[in-house]
Amino acid sequence: MRFILLSVVVALLSFSLGTRAMEPDWQRLESDSLNTLVDLIKLDTSQPAGNEYLATDYLGKRLKAEGVDFKTFEAKTGRTNIVARIKGNGSKRPLLLLGHTDVVTVEPENWSFDPFGGTVKNGKIFGRGAADDKGIVAVSLEVLLALHRNKVPLDRDVIFLGVADEEGGGGLGITYMVENHFEEIAAEFALNEGGRGSIDPSTGKYVNFSIGTAEKTPRRARLLASGTAGHGSVPTRDNAIGAIARAVARLVDTPLKMELNETTRTFFRRLAETRPEAEASVYRDILKPNPDLATQAKLQDINPAFFSIIRTSVVPTIINGGYQRNVIPSSAGATLDIRALPGADPEQLWEELRAIIDDDSIQIIPMKVTRPAHDPAPLQNDMFRAFEDILTERHPGAVVLPSMLTGATDSAQLRAAGIAAYGFGPGVVLGDNNGIHGNDEYLRVEPYFEYLRLMWLLTNQVAGSH
Numbered sequence: 001m002r003f004i005l006l007s008v009v010v011a012l013l014s015f016s017l018g019t020r021a022m023e024p025d026w027q028r029l030e031s032d033s034l035n036t037l038v039d040l041i042k043l044d045t046s047q048p049a050g051n052e053y054l055a056t057d058y059l060g061k062r063l064k065a066e067g068v069d070f071k072t073f074e075a076k077t078g079r080t081n082i083v084a085r086i087k088g089n090g091s092k093r094p095l096l097l098l099g100h101t102d103v104v105t106v107e108p109e110n111w112s113f114d115p116f117g118g119t120v121k122n123g124k125i126f127g128r129g130a131a132d133d134k135g136i137v138a139v140s141l142e143v144l145l146a147l148h149r150n151k152v153p154l155d156r157d158v159i160f161l162g163v164a165d166e167e168g169g170g171g172l173g174i175t176y177m178v179e180n181h182f183e184e185i186a187a188e189f190a191l192n193e194g195g196r197g198s199i200d201p202s203t204g205k206y207v208n209f210s211i212g213t214a215e216k217t218p219r220r221a222r223l224l225a226s227g228t229a230g231h232g233s234v235p236t237r238d239n240a241i242g243a244i245a246r247a248v249a250r251l252v253d254t255p256l257k258m259e260l261n262e263t264t265r266t267f268f269r270r271l272a273e274t275r276p277e278a279e280a281s282v283y284r285d286i287l288k289p290n291p292d293l294a295t296q297a298k299l300q301d302i303n304p305a306f307f308s309i310i311r312t313s314v315v316p317t318i319i320n321g322g323y324q325r326n327v328i329p330s331s332a333g334a335t336l337d338i339r340a341l342p343g344a345d346p347e348q349l350w351e352e353l354r355a356i357i358d359d360d361s362i363q364i365i366p367m368k369v370t371r372p373a374h375d376p377a378p379l380q381n382d383m384f385r386a387f388e389d390i391l392t393e394r395h396p397g398a399v400v401l402p403s404m405l406t407g408a409t410d411s412a413q414l415r416a417a418g419i420a421a422y423g424f425g426p427g428v429v430l431g432d433n434n435g436i437h438g439n440d441e442y443l444r445v446e447p448y449f450e451y452l453r454l455m456w457l458l459t460n461q462v463a464g465s466h
């Protein structure tokens, strides 16, 4: 009887575990992921040259060695994109795992390590691209190879995509792929950079996971003021430098209207549940109808990015005019870095700026848009549920926060093309400055291995046949 009961328990257990991922050879997968990341860092794919072919040659060799077919696509010689696909039974639409192989440039004299050395020291991997974005490329590749090696039965195709030119706006990378080879990457869901776990340094535990579900749309513009040129000894009424200075000051002093969406509402609501009362009450006030500017400004004190995600932000970044101390110039200009909320209408935006500037002599000249406007990815589907299930099961007490990035990633092009793209990456210890786009960029090994596990579990839950 006891034996029978035990068998029933075992059978039940294995039934419930049957819906879980199989266990791959973790030791191999971890060391492969580390080696792949180090190998990728050693390939100098820095912008503006890019030379992403160095990375795609390497990735192609790795895929070929394990018998996975791949294709490469070039918008321009040397700026190569790579796609590999392992087949599912076709009952669901594909899952896309993507990362960018290009990196930003370096100032080597300010580094303590060779930026293209891939030094592993004190539990950290140093090098340009370690955190942005070669760790994600490496893990995406290794997860795909492990699915293939272990012959995991899949309901969906799983596609690996390594793109060029993300740091340049994606023109030769994701935009080129979406516009010219969409059938190669069409998917229901995509996992990309743009989210991460946050680790409490005192406990080593994950306190939350931000999952990128939305991002702002960059819409830069130039302001141009024109006036009468003349001698610096004779004041004029229409001094162009005066006009541009007034316009810029008005824009800085007048934030645009606040607006929440599903992502930011859920973000502040969940954050409030986990933070000390003084901080939580700010989030609760923000969620009430029409909070005043003083309440909104409290967000800026907690985290300047929180003030940015509740509105279209307008930030002057360049101002220019004049060339000689005794000459009144005939024009002066300024550049605005505008980050629009998802769904914001650009025509309405220019109208609002015109009203704030309130000076007909100032022209607003919109600049080229490199990232398309798009709607946020949904919070109710198999992919987001997988994040919630897996992250909270492996890290009880950690909160899953759907997040809106103030910056832009390749997810913009994917979401605009109808793919629900989510940002997720290796965990970061709170208070760390991991040098993304700066000096001594690094990734911690332990959160990197945890990210590998989480990516394996996510991929299995969403794409595996159960």
Ligand SMILES: [Zn+2]
Binding pocket: 100, 132, 133, 166, 193
């Ligand atoms: Zn990146």
